[in-house]
Amino acid sequence: MRREKEKDYLYITLHTELPYRYSAGRYMSRFLTTLRDEARILASRCTHCGTVLVPPRVVCGNCFAEMEEFVEVGPRGTLKTFSVINFPFIDPFTGVQRPVPYGYAIVQLDGCDNGLPHFLDEIDVHKLRIGLRVEAVFKPQDEREGAMTDILHFRVIGD
């Protein structure tokens, strides 16, 4: 058999757009509209075990009880863990490269038992430390649209 060279192998390239329209559902719709209209962060509280989880959701995974109560959490919290992302990759939302570097954190909001992932405004790892206090920075009211981007990022406010 003839020995093929690399150029003998063809590629078929597709640039298919595959759009989706995701339902936020009952709990997340309330979470997002509250974020948009009032710049407040809602969590759900389990009436069975008392766990407070953000974003709010229908079932408490710890005890399998249906969650019914909404409570406000944050906007301040503590850095549970963080990273600074430096490598380039395609953002599935935009189809183009997401701007790097950016700070990426799991923030334990005050009054909440789990963490919220979001951007950090600090990209110098020497200025970051697990346990630092942070605060949500919201977009101005007229720019908020009922999406996670209504929180611009979290900013470090000290120890």
Added chain:
Amino acid sequence: MSGQVAIVGVAQTRFQSEKRAQNYAELVHEVVSELFRTTGATHDDVDNIVSASSDFWDGRTISNMAIQDVVGAYMKSESKVSSDGTLAVLYGMMRILSGQYKTTLVVAHSKGSEGVPNLIANAAFDPIYQRQLGIDGLSTSALQARRYMEKYGVSEEDVALVSVKNLGNARKNPYAQVAGEFTVEEVMQSGYLAEPIKKLEASPISDGACALLLAREDIVDRFTDKPVWLKGVGHCQDSYYLGDRDLAESDALAVAARRAYTMAGIDDPRREIDVAEVYDAFAYQELMWTEILGFCPRGEGAELIRSGVSTMDGTLPVNPSGGVLAAHAVIVAGLVRVAEAALQLRGEAGEHQIPGAKTALAHGSFGYCGHMHCVWILSNEK
């Protein structure tokens, strides 16, 4: 395996073209909580979970991630079958038969409303040879319908009978999305989507979910006094390229049915099966599948309807629920066939109940033109 594992409860949502109020977790929570309510099962009773969903339909890599908490999977075993829900039942049963688990929660979800169905369907065709044709489920099924009709002398009116029967049956099914009293003439006049398939001969794309609880024989009493026993199952995959198959035939379904019948000890399906739920994604498929399932000789599927055998008051009613033509949540629809068969055998099918049904067949299919088939035989007698 025959008679060692039973379905002890079923739940399904109403199927609709768009369930805007519910995200995936909330949709699945609806059926899981209903299943727990009706069986009295608790979270602790569920040993493990087998789900069925599709990354492409959900627009999410790892489509089972959204539902972990609502199925109670935290620190438990969950696995996802990325195929029709009938196979999730099979995997759930295998886990119980292994002796490692006593129960399995089987759950399937899909929302056709969130993506673009023909793009998702087209993505199932290989990108090198077939995808650029722009084909999808409808257009390839049209090829199959034409080939089947030509080979066996089946008329368009024959095919229309399926829609008349199933959409008529669906009027009595509260979960159905499409239902109505139609005449053959009305089906014929409903307009070609892809010749010879007409609008009323194509299933809708639905949003919905379905769940079952399976239990090992020694603990079924804990959940129900009306267990539905899994008596036989067979599944088989056909060759991939449509050009490699005679689309008028389905060797995979024949093999799957033979395996299920042998396991369940069925010699004469027409006589021994009391009710069947088959995967009629398009009207012509009910004719093809019932023929290959051995309900009648090839080419005589329409005669089953005309003679009243497969209608609601016949000796072998097919799709009393209205079938997939009445509601088609992709992947979920096969699980619904099993759930509907179970409801019939529990005497809980309400207005579409077939009186005295003891043995039922449920059929699921996946891929295009019946690429994969799974056949179940269920019975309310052990």
Added chain:
Amino acid sequence: MPKRVAIIGSGQTDHTSRRADVNIPELIKEAVDRALVDAELTIDDIDAVVIGNMEHFEGINLSDMWASEGSGAVMKPAMKIATGGTTGASVAACAYYHCASGLFDRVLAIGWEKLSESDTTTGIITAFDPIVERLTLAGAVGGLAIEANLYMTSYGITQEQVAKAAVMARKNAQRNPHAHLKLDLTVEQVLNSPMIAYPIHYLDMCPTSDGACAVIFASEDVARKSANPPAWVKAAVCRHNHPYIGDVDWRKSTLESAAIEAYRLAGITHPRRELDVIELYDPASFALLSWIESLHICGPGEGGKMIDTGAITMEGDIPVNPSGGVISTNPIGATALIRVAEAALQIQGKAGARQVEGVRTALATGFGGSYWSEVFILGRAS
């Protein structure tokens, strides 16, 4: 007790960054052919096929259908399982339950991925919640970076210790003809490589590979007559987590929970003494230190010491990843199945230059989704 099941053969492609010379079914066929040759079987001997990959990584919906051109699933019972990074282990578990149920005797488990065909990080981002998490997540690298930071900060694990694990893995890979990255590295090279996501350096992270793996599971009677020494499945356990990243409590590890149950099933009371080799799903080098703590090979925070003393190297008392592990080879849908295959090779004494002497008990893990885990324990004695 579950029925006895063993692995009687396996095959892998020679994994690399890009296989332009084969399409997807051809890639799969390479691994399948090697597994059949290894087990001295033909495809006709196979009763059923279980296959898995992640659809969005190549943009192929219903990928098991096209794959059947190479998987051998045509006209066989076949099922697709997809659970993210754990896919390979979930496929192995499903094949195991096929046999443990008593329904099938020889089952072919296949995992594959051709990551060169799309953007892997983009695909992984879409595994997470579209509304809350996709905005900020940087794929597996970002998700692992926050876990690594928490682990290293909590226990004072240094970047040098983590880099040593990366050097060890790539050194081991040099003995594995199937490995993708066979790098001769120094700790300085790892530490001087770009910081892609603090605290993970470029050379700490797994690559993206094109590759496939096939493993043949058999029921007890068949396994005893096998051409190869059987590697008996002593335990197959899966543990899942909450759906959101922000929910994950890294102190309550699914890997630890799965390992505890697997040790119970296999009758293991002192894992470090009783296990002879571990094939760990190490997507980044910190996991080689942190996750062996979850497996109770050492105490919390002692992972650093395990590399400093050489305990987990080929010469140590508990070698981890003689194959080079995931940070040397990563075709995602195959990755966890490769762990199972490598553990089986170690039991069978067929691991060639990477063989650990006298292996009687081996453990393999899978990692994926929202930090969920699968654990297999294989043994030489039934």
